[in-house]
Amino acid sequence: MKPLTLSRLPTPLQYLPDSSDRLGVEIWMKRDDLTGLGVSGNKVRKLDYLLAEAVARGATCVITTGGIQSNHCRATATAARMVGLRPVLLLRGTPPTGGRDGNLLLDTILGADITFITPQQYAHRDALMAETAERLAARGERPYVIPEGGSNAVGALGFVQAGRELAVQAMSAGVDFDTVLCAVGSGGTLAGLAMSGLSANILGVAVCDDRAYFRNRVEEIAADAERLGCTLPSTGWDVLEGFAGRGYALSSPDELASQVALARETGLILDPVYTGKAWHALERTLADSPRALGRRILFWHTGGLFGIFGRGAEYADACG
Ligand SMILES: Cc1ncc(COP(=O)(O)O)c(C=O)c1O
Numbered sequence: 366m367k368p369l370t371l372s373r374l375p376t377p378l379q380y381l382p383d384s385s386d387r388l389g390v391e392i393w394m395k396r397d398d399l400t401g402l403g404v405s406g407n408k409v410r411k412l413d414y415l416l417a418e419a420v421a422r423g424a425t426c427v428i429t430t431g432g433i434q435s436n437h438c439r440a441t442a443t444a445a446r447m448v449g450l451r452p453v454l455l456l457r458g459t460p461p462t463g464g465r466d467g468n469l470l471l472d473t474i475l476g477a478d479i480t481f482i483t484p485q486q487y488a489h490r491d492a493l494m495a496e497t498a499e500r501l502a503a504r505g506e507r508p509y510v511i512p513e514g515g516s517n518a519v520g521a522l523g524f525v526q527a528g529r530e531l532a533v534q535a536m537s538a539g540v541d542f543d544t545v546l547c548a549v550g551s552g553g554t555l556a557g558l559a560m561s562g563l564s565a566n567i568l569g570v571a572v573c574d575d576r577a578y579f580r581n582r583v584e585e586i587a588a589d590a591e592r593l594g595c596t597l598p599s600t601g602w603d604v605l606e607g608f609a610g611r612g613y614a615l616s617s618p619d620e621l622a623s624q625v626a627l628a629r630e631t632g633l634i635l636d637p638v639y640t641g642k643a644w645h646a647l648e649r650t651l652a653d654s655p656r657a658l659g660r661r662i663l664f665w666h667t668g669g670l671f672g673i674f675g676r677g678a679e680y681a682d683a684c685g
Pocket residue numbers: 406407436437514516548549550551552553554555636639640667668669670
C-alpha cells in the first residue's frame with residue numbers, strides 16, 4: 366500500500382551533548398515531535414498508512430477513540446481534515462465546564478464530531494465504534510474505523526518504515542545504537558519498530574498497564590501484520606515496566622522535574638503522559654545501572670506537546 370505523505374519525513378536525528386555528559390552515555394533523539402504541527406508526533410506515521418486505506422476504500426468519515434486529551438485523536442482529526450474526511454471522535458471523559466484546552470481544543474477547532482464516553486463505555490470501545498459506524502452508514506456515510514492509538518497492523522507499517530528511516534540516518538551519521546527507547550501506550554509504535562529490522566535493542570516504556578500486557582499487544586499486532594509481509598523477531602525487543610508512576614496521564618513531581626531539567630538543558634519539550642515518563646525511565650534506569658542500556662541510546666521523541674497545556678498548575682513546582 367502506498368502511504369499518504371502527511372508527515373514531514375525524515376524527522377531529524379539529534380545528538381544531545383549536554384545530556385550525554387550528564388548521564389555518562391551517548392544520548393540521541395529522533396525528533397518525531399517535528400512530524401508536523403496539528404499532526405505532530407508519532408501518530409501521523411500510522412495515519413499515513415491508515416488514511417491511505419480509508420481514502421482507497423472511498424471513506425467519507427473516520428471514527429476513532431481515546432482519552433479526552435488523546436494525541437492520537439487530535440492527529441486523526443487533523444489528518445482527516447487534510448484529506449477531506451470528517452473526523453468522528455469518541456473521547457473518554459466528561460466535557461469540561463470551562464474552556465477547552467490542549468488536544469481537545471484542537472479537536473474542537475477542527476470541527477470533530479465529539480461524543481464523550483464514560484470509562485465503562487470505553488471498556489467496550491471497539492463495539493461502540495462499530496455501532497457508531499453502523500449508524501453513520503445507515504445515513505449514507507462510508508465510515509473508516511481506526512482502533513485506539515492507531516495501533517493495528519496497517520498503522521504499525523508507519524513504524525516499520527520509521528525504523529528503516531532511522532537505520533539510514535544512523536548509517537550516514539556513522540553510529541550504531543545499542544538501545545532504541547520509546548513510550549508505549551497502545552503498542553503500535555513498538556510493534557512497528559520491532560518489525561523494522563533495526564539492529565538495536567528496542568525497548569518500550571509502558572506508561573500504563575504492564576510488560577505482559579504490552580508484549581501480548583505487540584504480538585497480536587504483529588500476527589496480523591504477517592499478511593502485510595512483516596515479521597516479528599522473537600528477541601531484540603521488550604517492554605520496560607514499573608515507570609507508569611501514579612498511573613496513566615497522572616504525573617509525579619519527579620517526572621515533571623526530569624522534563625523541566627531536560628528542557629533547560631536542551632530546549633526540548635517533552636509531554637507529561639508519554640515522553641516525560643519514558644525519559645524519566647531512562648534517567649532512573651541509568652542511575653541504577655549506568656550501562657544497562659549500552660553506551661549509545663536513541664530516545665524516540667514521539668511528540669505530545671499539546672498535553673502540557675491546561676496542566677500549568679502541576680508544572681509550577683517543578684519550574685521553581
Ligand atoms: C506522544 C505519544 N507518545 C507515545 C505514544 C505511544 O505510542 P503507541 O500508542 O503506538 O504505543 C502515544 C500514544 O499512545 C503518544 O501520544
